[in-house]
Amino acid sequence: MIEEAGLRVLECNWRDGRRGELDIIARDETDPACSWTVIVEVRTRVGRGKGSALASVDARKVAQLRALTGAWCRQRGRLDSRVRIDVVAITLSAQSLRQWPDVDRADVDVRALGAHAVWLRGVQ
Template sequence: MSNRRAHIGRLGEDHAADYIESLGWVVLERNWRNRYGELDLIAADSDAPDGSTLVVVEVKTRSGRTYDDPVMAVTPEKLVRMRRLARQWLTTQGRGWSRIRFDVISVRLDGFAPEDPAAVRIRHHRGVYE
């Protein structure tokens, strides 16, 4: 992976984590990995109606105009892999969750000034896979 691509991805994940925390959620894990893949963010949504929703978040960041919304890059295969990885993560935890939801956060950065926080656009797609 190129340094620019990794940098853009890290910026997007930082913005997504800040956004999630601004909602009052608790980020439990960032970039959780095992040999089968990676989950970008795992969070607890304590404001959900059931009070105990685990949210697995895929972050898609773009600094160009390839897609109208970076969520377009999330394939059905990626969603299946996220679910499998979430099951694996859950086996390492000592608690259960009444509900698990899969969200995508799309982050669009300015292609010429990706560091400019004023140019960041975030879209939150809730419940893309439940």
């Protein structure tokens, strides 16, 4: 899904001590003249009982993502990079999980599980 969107994954699960983690750090190479570093926050929910995956990204979480993004840019010497934060919200049914017990594996395409995915670009 990430590569299909024209992104090249640079890092996954980057941690800044106890401050938190960035799920995916990628480069948007769809326009070579205007390349972006893209932070992708992945949220997953099973069913809708605890609210949507997208709704779980509140103002506090966005502030944390911004702080972590700044720390990553400083550590990697990319302070001049154009950066945006995207959210990929995935909702799976409980039935899908029973049919696919190895869903936690990174190589599983959740769309094959009947997942509903929403990609929100440029979270403010």
